[in-house]
Amino acid sequence: MHESVVKAESGHVFSGPTGLGTSAARLVRAEPPPSEGSAERSAIRVPPLHCPDAVRDDPALGEEVNDRLVAWAAEVGLFSGRLERLRSHQFGRLFMLAHPDCDDPDRLLAAARCGLAEWAVDDHWVDEGDDTTPELLGPRLALTHAVVDPVRLPARYMAQFEQVVEREPVLRAFRSALGHLSGIASPTQVARLRHELAVMFVGYSQEAQWRSSGRTPAVWEYLLHRYENAFFPCMVLIDPIGGYELPAHEFADPRVRRTYLYAATANVLLNDLYSMHKEDPTDTNLPNLIAAEERCTLQQAVDRAALIHDELMYTIEAEAAVLSAAGSPQLRRFLTGLWDWMGGSKEWHATSPRYNSPAAQ
Template sequence: MQGKLRAPLTLPPLSYPFPSEISPYANEIDAQAIGWAGQMNILDSAMTAEYAGLRVGRLAGRTSPRSEPVGLQLLADWQLWLFAFDDAFCDESATGEDPELLARTVVDYLRILEDPGQEPDAADPFMGALADLRDRILVHSAPMQWMRFVHSVTGYFLAQCWEAANRSRQTAPTLVEYVHMRRHSGAVPTCMALIDVAGGFVLPQEDFANPHVMSLAQQATNIACWANDILSYPKEVARSRSVHSLPPILSAQYGIDMPEALHRAGQMHDHAVRQYLEQEATARAQASPQLHRYLDDLRFWMTGNLDWSLETRRYNVADYNAADVLDEVRPA
């Protein structure tokens, strides 16, 4: 899993032809999310200091900039839970290389979501925090909104077990397999499932399930996940036990070096943005006000994810373009 230390890698530039916005509540929400995580005991004192640089409130505030504080806090707290879960159980943890152990863990968490009457294990702070989120989301969501969220979280947990199985066997997925599963492993659909919950409106099921709208949501998810793969690649090489990311997958599939793999990842990202623009006009043509709002927030998810990625201390993107990183790594 080690590569060779070579010359600095330059990450490809990414941009979108959409406006950026940020909620005026973003910084306040950020502080409250860190406080909530401390109360739930999913962050110890050392992690609390590190997560202060995560700026999760600004991620929520950029991806859902028009939401009121209550909805925005739900989104930020959920995003913080995801980051903490990822660090504790996934690619930076030994659990992330043990698919059986990880599966047993997420089954208990799914039980909390699928059976709202279940009480969490008091000894498991992640379960307790998840139950707290469950109860709060249920208050602010319609039944179909809640079911969308649970469905998306199930996909996220399945994808984490899939990644753990790949790591345990030290095998890399094909590009086609990776592109499909990356949408789930990145957890973006779980956040998109909360777009209308956080926004205080209900997207009708006929709009949400419209094939054209579903395709746009999948493309927006791909774009956000591939941008993350590109911008977080140096961090993943430095910290992860094995790297599950688009550039190494491209490198392995086509036998190319990492600078070329990063370049191709950027090309895939930019092509997806162009496709999104072409298809979005059709969906907007006769869209309801709720669907217009949802499509606006899909745009905000792309721009907001990029803007946040460039400012969070989780990735330190500006530093990596001037630093030596591993340019060869075996994906797994």
Template sequence: MPPPEPTPPQSSLPEAVSRFGAQVLADAAARARDIGAVTGGAPRVTPPAAEAPAVEVPTAPVPAIETPTAPAPTVEAPTADVPAASPDLERLLRGPSGLGTAGLRLTPRAEPSPSDPAPAPSTAKGRPVPGLYHHPAPDPDPVRVAEVSRRIKAWALDEVDLYPDDWEEEFDGFSVGSYMVGCHPDAPTVDHVMIATRLMMAENALDDCYCEDHGGSPVGLGSRLLLAHTTLDPLYTTQEYQPQWAESLYADAPRRAYRSAMEYFVQASSDSQADRYRHDMARLHMGYLAEAAWSEHDHVPEVWEYLAMRQFNNFRPCPTITDTVGGYELPADLHALPDMQKVIALAGNATTIVNDLYSYTKELDAPGRHLNLPVVIAEREDLSDKEAYLKSVEVHNELMHAFETEAAALAAACPLPNVQRFLRGVAAWVDGNHQWHQNNTYRYSLPDFW
């Protein structure tokens, strides 16, 4: 008799929804008017079984965010029309609000053909990669952009001494204010946008100083990353050695920036959100180490190996904090669902290939060999530079379609408003990331392949 076939894997989504009980789902349906405003209809809530007990959703209070910079002009964002409710439950269950949320969607659009000519730029400064599947994002609010840009430069100069004077042009050219405002359109205040902005600049400084152009090297990278990671995940050691570790947190610009940005982040996040971020930063650092090992041995990985590295060395820490920046929380058991983790991973993978495509010519002009997807495909599959670049566009498009398909399926299977909002926040990050790469002509230019 043949052995019985294994039971097909079952989605954990129905169990996750039922754990929240009849009362929580009823409250979600009653209080999520702003979700309906964004999606064009009421959220789809599957009625739970009558015998399901009411379960209280555990929440952690989010402390007020304090910034040491001078008081800034008030920047108001539209507020959602939500009936009065307990503050903690409302924080978890309210839907998206704020600038640009009407443009967020999970439904795919028609895909351009790679053979289509590049569209002429309209109000944007740059042009998109021809054939790249993407969604135009709303222009970031210029008032917020200006204020975030002012605050982040003050933080970089006055609080963490992030860069020397001759790096100022590069810092300004990064346009991080436009980047983060565009990626987080539902952030309720400028303070919330600044949470993501500090972390982004700290991550970028570490990449430049430890790995890339400004003194970076694969030699000894592991020890530098480990010590930098202790600014996010603190060391608990003996009284004799604790002061030496504490002093090391100020030893270089990346560690000063990591330490400061993380302190601001934990003021606004729950313990679960902070631990989630530490986990994703460990993933990022592991990806750095894989790429460094290949660089030390002048090794070009197989394409699938490169894509595996890019699932770790990618933008994942940025969209995974979209709820903290939005001023709410996706509970840990929902964030940890395999289906949710797949959506976040696909978003990180797609947005990182966007970076490979837009930074292609910049990296070719830099000293040494920089691995990116077109370079790896060209060498491993014996294709011309143009053929490899166009195939990379196809890889990106497949990842984007997979992201949207998985996100839409998860939204339908788990219709809790905070899940819906989180998925839209990730989608907004994907769109804003592309918009920033397309329009940042100071850093990026497209190859002449069309």
């Protein structure tokens, strides 16, 4: 474990051992096993997190994007019979909060369509849907990837594939979302999204294996999973929604990539924390796995998961400061966009009825 001391532009000094999990590892682990039942889960408190606040909140803009997003969902057939619940979750507000450098509802809608298509995989094929059998997820994701990175089959077989796409709302949603994005993003930026979606699909398949086998992963394995199944596809759209393009050599720089991956991972761990109230006690998330592995109470596990989140955030903040000092104006804007995205996402998670209203769950 190396020692690092970096002074960020904000004036903070970050020091001590770095790396995923080192903060949580410093905790004393002599607690009793967790208690059972829903009462404990209802009383869970998410501790203050090291995460920025939202830069801007424009309710009218958020509502405009949300209305357009729900209309699009109806058009492609997503969330049939659940559109009012979808509206209540305020996904349009999420993308308004997460992209404060964009005031154009059409550009924000492009990001929201992609995000909702990604969420629909969970909501249609994993949690609800007509058949959520885990063994079906792999073949479904293969079809989805064939839409995202368009397949070219011999003509006599292409028609059969198109019939499948026409019957499946999630496939239609991805095709529509990528088509709209292509109108505002460069081919390189669209290709970046395709790559991040493929990585996310690997993570989805890993989780499906846990479900089908009934196997509980170790905490380290789950953290690796979250390094793949995170908010990468949403965050990779920061520059096209902002109306600029991060140069290829900086996007591919391993130091930039690491900071970006940490940001997406930290934010999906925040999702784990805020979604605790709506999830089943047997669901696979970081607090549940820490509680089982370390035989601590669920609240203690939530506190430890928060420390892991915060450790990542301090690392992101320090490394982004170094990169910003030496990088291009576009890189500085992109790294600022990462930070702003996390702040907007935190605000949405803390306020959206998706996680804060029993009636909407």
